[in-house]
Amino acid sequence: MMIEALIAVALIGALVTFVAPNRVAGKLAFAISLVPAAISLWLFATFDGSGNALLEGTLAFESQYEWIQLGEYSISWFVGLDGISLPLVVLTTVLTSLAIMSSWTPIDERESQFYGLVLFIEANLIGVFVALDFFLWFIFWEAVLIPMYLLIGVWGGPRRKYAAIKFFVYTNVASLLMFGAFIALVFGLGDAVTSFALPEVADAMVNGEGIQQTLFGLEPTTLASLVFVAMFIGFAVKVPVVPFHTWLPDAHVEAPTPASVLLAGVLLKMGTYALLRFNFTMFPEQVETYAIPIAAIAVISVIYGAMLALAQTDLKRIVAYSSVSSMGYVILGLIAYTQFGVGGATFQMVSHGLISGLMFMAVGVIYNATHTRLVTDMSGMADRMPVAVGILIAGAFGYMGLPLMSGFAAEYFIFFGAFGADFDYAPIFTGLAMFGIVLVAGYLLFALQRAVFGPYSLETDYEVSRAPLHDLAPMFVLLGLIIALGVAPDLIFDMITDAVDPILEGGDS
Amino acid sequence: MAIYELPEWTALGPALILAVTALALFAFDSISPRSTNRQLLAGTAVAGSLTSLGVAVWFTVAGVGTPTADGGNGVIDPTHGFVVDQLALYFMIIVAVVTALIVVASYDYLVDHAYQAEYYSLVILAATGMSLMAAADSLVTILIALELASLPSYALVAILKDNRGSVEAGLKYFLIGSLSSAIFIYGISLVYGATGHLELAAIAEVVSGETEAGSGHDITEMGGLLGLGILMLIGGFAFKTASVPFHFWAPEAYEGAPAPISAFLSSASKAAGFVVLFRVFTEAFPLGEIGAVIGFDWTVAFIVLAIVTMTLGNFAAATQDSVKRMLAYSSIGHAGYALIGLAGLTADGGELVMGAAMMHLLVYGFMNTGAFLFVALAEHWGVGRTFEDYNGLAAQAPVACAAMAVFMFSLAGIPPFGGFFSKYFLFVGALEAATASTAMLVVAAVLVINSALSLYYYSRLVKAIWIEDPPATRDRLAQPTGLYAAIIVAAVMTIVILPGFGPVVDAALDAAGAVVG
Amino acid sequence: MIGVEYYVLLSMAVFCIGLVGVLTRRNALTFLMSVELMLNAANINLIAFAFYHGNLTGQVFALFTMALAAAEVAVGLGIILVLYRNFRDVDVTVPTTMRW
Amino acid sequence: MEGAFSYAPAIAAFPLVAFVVALVFGKWMPKKGAIAGIAATGASLVFSLWMLAAVASGETYHETLYEWTAGEAASEIGADTIGFSFGILIDPLAALMLVIVSLVAFLVHVFSLGYMNAEGETGLPRYYAGLGLFTFSMLSFVYADNLLMAFMFFELVGLCSFLLIGFWFRTRSAPSAAKKAFLVTRFGDYFFLLGVVAIAATFGTLQFAGDESFVAAAEAAIDDGGQLFGFDAETWVTITGLLVLGGVIGKSAQFPLHTWLPDAMEGPTTVSALIHAATMVAAGVYLVARMFGYYALSPTTLAIIAFIGGFTALFAATMGVVKDDVKQVLAYSTISQYGYMMLGLGVGGYVAGVFHLMNHAFFKALLFLGAGAVIVLMHHEQNMWKMGGLKDKAPVTYYTFLAGALALAGIIPFSGFWSKDEILYDALIVGLEEPLIMAAYAMGLLAVFFTGFYTFRMVFLTFHGEPRSEAAEDPHPVGWSIKLPLIVLGILAVVAGIANLAPVAKLANVDITFLEHWLDGEYGGIDEVTYSAYSELLAYETGVISSEQVTVLIAAGLSLLLAFSGAGLAWKLYSDPEPTAHKERLGSAGTVVEDNYYQDEYQVWLAEGVTLPLARVADRFDQTVIDGTVNGVSTASLFGSSWVKRIQTGIVTNYAALLIAGFIALLLGLGVYGGWF
Secondary structure, X not given: OHHHHHHHHHHHHHHHHHHOOHHHHHHHHHHXXXXXXXXXXXXXXXXXXXXXXXXXXXXXXXXXXXXXXXXXXEEEEEEEEOOOHHHHHHHHHHHHHHHHHHOOOOOOOOHHHHHHHHHHHHHHHHHHHHEOEHHHHHHHHHHOHHHHHHHHHHHOOOOHHHHHHHHHHHHHHHHHHHHHHHHHHHHHHHHHOOEOEHHHHHHHHHOOOOOOOOEOOEOHHHHHHHHHHHHHHHHHHHOOOOOOOOHHHHHHHHOOHHHHHHHHHHHHXXXXXXXXXXXXXXXXXXXXXXXXXXXXXXXXXXXXXXXXXXXXXXXXXXXXXXXXXHHHHHHHHHHHOOHHHHHHHHHHHHHHXXXXXXXXXXXXXXXXXXXXXXOOOOEOHHHOOHHHHHHHHHHHHHHOOOOOOHHHHHHHHHHHHHHOOOOOOHHHHHHHHHOHHHHHHHHHHHHHHHHOOOOOEOOOOOOOOOOOHHHHHHHHHHHHHHHHHHXXXXXXXXXXXXXXXXXXXXXXX | OHHHHOOHHHHHHHHHHHHHHHHHHHHHHHHOOOOOOHHHHHHHHHHHHHHHHHHHHHHHHHOOOOOHHHOOOOOEOOOOOEOEOHHHHHHHHHHHHHHHHHHHHHHHHOOOOOOHHHHHHHHHHHHHHHHHHHHEOEHHHHHHHHHHHHHHHHHHHOXXXXXXXXXXXXXXXXXXXXXXXXXXXXXXXXXXXXXXXXEHHHHHHHHOOOOOOOOOOOHHHHHHHHHHHHHHHHHHHHHHOOOOOOOOHHHHHHHHOOHHHHHXXXXXXXXXXXXXXXXXXXXXXXXXXXXXXXXXXXXXXHXXXXXXXXXXXXXXXXXXXXXXXXXXXXXXXXXXXXXXXXXXXXXXXXXHHHHHHHHHHHXXXXXXXXXXXXHHHHHHHOOOOEOHHHOOXXXXXXXXXHHHHHHHHHHHOOOOXXXXXXXXXXXXXXXXXXXXXXXXXXXXXXXXXXXHHHHHHHHHHHHHHHHOOOOOOOOOOOOOHHHHHHHHHHHHHHHHOOOOHHHHHHHHHHHHHHHOO | OOOHHHHHHHHHXXXXXXXXXXXXXXXXXXXXXXXXXXXXXXXXXXXXXXXXXXXXXXXXXXXXXXXXXXXXXXXXXXXXXHHHHHHOOOXXXXXXXXXX | OHHHHHHHHHHHHHHHHHHHHHHHHHHHOOOOOHXXXXXXXXXXXXXXXXXXXXXXXXXXXXXXXXXXXXXXXXXXXXXXXXXXXXXXXXXXXXXXXXHHHHHHHHHHHHHHHHHHHOOOOXXXXXXXXXXXHHHHHHHHHHOEOEHHHHHHHHHHHHHHHHHHHOOOOOOOHHHHHHHHHHHHHHHHHHHHHHHHHHHHHHHOOOEOOOOOOHHHHHHHHHHOOOEEOOEEHHHHHHXXXXXXXXXXXXXXXXXXXXXXXXXXXXXXXXXXXXXXXXXXXXHHHHHHHHOHHHHHOOHHXXXXXXXXXXXXXXXXXXXXXXXXXXXXXHHHHHHHHHHHHXXXXXXXXXXXXXXXXXXXXXXXXHHHHHHHHHHHHOOOOOEHHHOOOHHHHOHHHHHHHHHHHHHHHOOOOOHHHHHHHHHHHHHHHHHOOOHHHHHHHHHHHHHHHHHHHHHHHHHHHHHOOOOOOHHHHOOOOOOHHHHHHHHHHHHHHHHHHHHHOHHHHHHHOOOOOHHXXXXXXXXXXXXXXXXXXXXXXXOOOOOOOOOHHHHHHHHHHHXXXXXXXXXXXXXXXXXXXXXXXXXXXXXXXXXXXXXXXXXXXXXXXXXXXXXXXXXXXXXXXXXXXXXHHHHHHHHHHHHHHHHHHHHOOOOHHHHHHHHHHHHHHHHHHHHHHHOOO
């Protein structure tokens, strides 16, 4: 029941906040958001699951109720947690609370609506990570679009309307493609499955016969490959993976800081999480078949994304493109299909969530004071806002994968896992992708040098002063978490690997 | 349930109640045509439609029409030419719901209209016709019910006598309508000519060769004649459901008519059209047998129609300036979605896809009606008709605008709203049908493209009311009780129908099962 | 006796005449009449086939059709009336305030 | 002494605490965190000496303290599980380095009191926090017991250098220098990390010492001659070794990744002292020494190391000749000196390399601090041509500096001579067999001349002759906190050579090579990481000219001769009261050298002339092609929309026509399909 409580609190909180008066909305929303955070931490503490949720693992906090009988297929409310989803749930709740606090300063109109939407998005994000029935999962997956569309559209930057609609339509098209593919998969499995419950489908794919039917005049194997590719593309848009990434920078740049935090911190993880849950859990054979092209895509995402970041002058754009780059590492880790690879990829999801969140907050805090994000417009900000800049620098080094910060752990796991991967030329691909760590240092340090160092200069008609404490507090929390995970990755890596192993064993069988 | 005691004719209760209400209103109208006792008139109409709704729900629950095997009372034949089964009741519910909603809304919308009684009586009369369409199972009754629905509609569309738009809309609706009905009737005559019968069941027997036509000739010789007849029937129904190429009246009629009437036509009238379509083609021209007679299964026709209708509706909607016209085109697009329900049928089965279409029509009854009623509200406010005129309404009327956002996202098929399930189940159904005939893959693909496009223009409206800034010059907006009530009810239903979708699915699948397989 | 097919041909001819009228005439009243022609074409069919099949259904139905046509005309005339009131004309191609 | 090692973690912990304290409370502390730093590094020094004593008493320490994470390894050979952990390895080498690092760090902290505090710098807490973190990282790196842990702190060292070089962030140059330092070393570390991953994936372990060390595993792999990642074992060891070497070249500023180091002079001189003498730059060479066993397995790698070292030694020395900024001269001398160490290690002169590392730490710290003192004296003037005549005005500074200079120049009997001579000797005896090494030796030998020259050019210009600016007329006085470290280091620079008087030992045949014995674990050590163990692995042939003694004499004689001639030339050119520049005599060569052989130019060009434009092209491509496609789709559909809706002409007759047309089209289509006509 705890999971239901988690979602319910967020939903009700959203409604309450939505009707609350504007001036109290921020504080109220923060107070409310602490409840899910607390619950999720409690779940984390008392987690007793083992194995993979989709592959006969023992779920924690599981609950299932019949919902709809659609012909011979049953749809149910089916939620549960395993070592992969729990860290992401905690990430979501914690990040939401921090994002809410970080938006006290920048959000100065229609507050109650804003915070209501943030809580609403939190509810759906949690749902995405806990849902184990395809339709239930898909509801949450799609429902995320609405609040994000409005968050970007209402409180965003100058080109917010374009960015919002682009994000909305682009990702939705991808969802439709993926949906069709999955349904085809279910039909392809024929009588092997009688419901849309993901564990059942995964079981039929991995331990069962796999796709047996000949659909649309396609041989089972062809069908499986097509479904795999279609779903991969569908999720690739959400991740995003080059060349499906162009909605991301627009959305990031135009979105208000807290929205960016959630977007980069959690929404992108939906894509990689789905990839892991669907493609990489249900299609072990195809994963091996398509290892080379996917690895190539991963490398391209890393390098190309980094190159794009290098060409930007807008701090947010830089971070946005670097997200593309970082997500490339995740893909690399997933395709490696080794314990450290897939586990590292999952770890990177959490790590990148924290670090990119921190970066966006720091950039946001500076933006609050300067009202510009162009590194060319400002210089020597360290002189006026030492603490904020200090955190920005810390975050930047986290992004570069500085040891003893979570980013390094994640990247190292992925590299190590990918280097020893089974597919051909794995070391080469790893080596190429690793060059990203040089490029990332390049563009981040270049931006820092221009924006925060050097003699102070910024055209403002007011005095730029230090950031208020409630802007800094969330960043300190994040920094603490980043370092904690960097020093002690086993805080979550144990449970992750525990949930990852069954996937890989499925690959062998 | 005391239903056993009731005589059989009461099975038509939902329709009859509407008829009685209509007559009552007529009586009132003839007594005092200029009466403006809105409470009484609207009250009567609402009471009538709600009773009809209640009875229809009651019958459904009581198991009228459910096969006796499942502990129901079996299909009831109240009188010659009518049948009451789950399909009929299901659509009677839809009609009653929509009627109730728009009547409530009209209470405010028609506040300064001269002929109140006339309006309400026409509405209820049309509702009666639609309700009867749901139960008609002979081409005669179908034609009568259909015209009973159409004729008042013509008048209703043109009821704003001094509004050029309304009149123009009425004219176009009427002209296209009469043309279509002429074609329809000619089609009936050809079918009759080919089979010698007008009852669907009898036609089916002839088509399947169980009994031979009255004249004793072999049906297959008449294949061409029958085929032409069938095509003409399709034409008649296409007009009712605003499907290409008989859709041309729809954009103008919906745009020019009073918004509640637009809602009425685009939701209830469309649904009624579809129920007849479903019934006639599944019962009179059984798939498989019909192929032997006219050379092809009529699903082909519907595949084509579905694709064209979806595409034309959505594409034309994408760049409209007038909100009402956008909704009109989107309603054409949704007709295309619903057509998939027939296109996906196969000789053995297809409950899923047809059921999905029915679910969609039910949900559509709420979300589309709601959307049009919001337009009615806007017209009531007098803010204007274009997207720009709607800018920033949320700042002044957040509740109504929240409801509108719900309708839009639901129409676009975004959760957590009812439209999500119906649309995606339709998608699932289409794919399942595609496993049988690959042509349905094309339909599914087109569905994807169109729903993506629809996302664009629906969110465009949300953008206008929620994201854009309101113009400086716009005075306070009133909060008419009736309109608000109707809109909020529609919105709430659109939302709660998602968690409560289980019964809807069961009802729809049973309804489909009543005619398919 | 004359084969049913000739009746069908006749009705089709009438139907097409009506159709052409609908397509070419701009006067609302002519339009209405053309539609009436098409309806009567249907009636011809119905009666002929009733005779052919030797059952009365068709003839009865023809009666319905006529009644229906009458009702239609009634409503139609009403609309044409208000059309004239608003547009000072009964040309059906005049009202084009709504398009595209 | 057994219990000593349980306190080993404290050595690193103290500076870490100091870092936190300085960062958080520094603002409110009397000396802005200096006290905390001095206390911490002092404590570290004491503990390090304790460790030294413990090792001397025959103990060593190799303990895994904390498992970072563990899991399945996809290793080519060895176990299928791997643990990544933090552990401490204290053997003679580590103990020695601990002492060096903590000592230098301590002295730098003390010196900072005079150099930074007294000069009223702002942001001192940041400065001392940086120093603390720097010391912590370096000490942790020094006694890391596995390659990953080493890499981690190697990187942290890089971070600290970034923070400290960029200390004066309000200037334009400092941040740029800091960025460059981090980027260039990051580039090296990229290869290092790749090497770490490769080694871990190959051998399933990253331990330096012990039975399951990757060195042992590699040795085994080579012995049973299997295939690793499609290469035969030795090639693979070479490849991975070279990858790791990338990090070394970056950090130890070897050619071609040396360009960051001269710019790093933008940082406070104290930081330069720390970076060059004991921490960052030393880290590279120390890493080679640390995993010397692994390199010993692959002669190719060693040869490459040796050659790079020799070349860098000469290459950097030539550039040092023409610099006017006292710190610049020292910077290039650093590069050059680390070249020697690489040369020494490359030719298998493990002891020699480490010996020079130690001596260099002392005299280079001394020289930099001395330069710092000079800069204080000169009111922050760094151009040597503005100086002069400081000899009498600041005797302490002068004599200590002179001691350092003599050591650097390698003048007998100062410490530098002994270690450098030993390196050259080792290079020579190997070179007699291996021509490539001989070339490296030749370059190293030639560099001695330049070293002597630029060292004394610096000394003469700075201290001798007449004051050439009013700043030089009345120097700013320097306090005890500056003098004390100078004196300590000065003494060390003079006597440190005693640690390993190899030539004397060979000639007089007395057993006084203490350092060799020390590193050989004779007092206490871990078997497979001792000098002798390495020597067995080495595949080098060594030769002698006639006899060992003669060879020793020749080697020493040659290097001394060159050193003296260099110094002499400097004396001839610059010792007059009003020295004049002689650069133009060098002609075009001079300008080339002035511009550091255009090393910076081409690297900057690579960054800004190639990468950046490439990035812009990518961006353009992204905006136009990829995003253009996306937007194109929407534009196309909207255009289609505006076209489709035109069908609705508004004229009802057209509707009727279209309706009929549509119907007939359907009729014909289906009619044909259904075969009606």
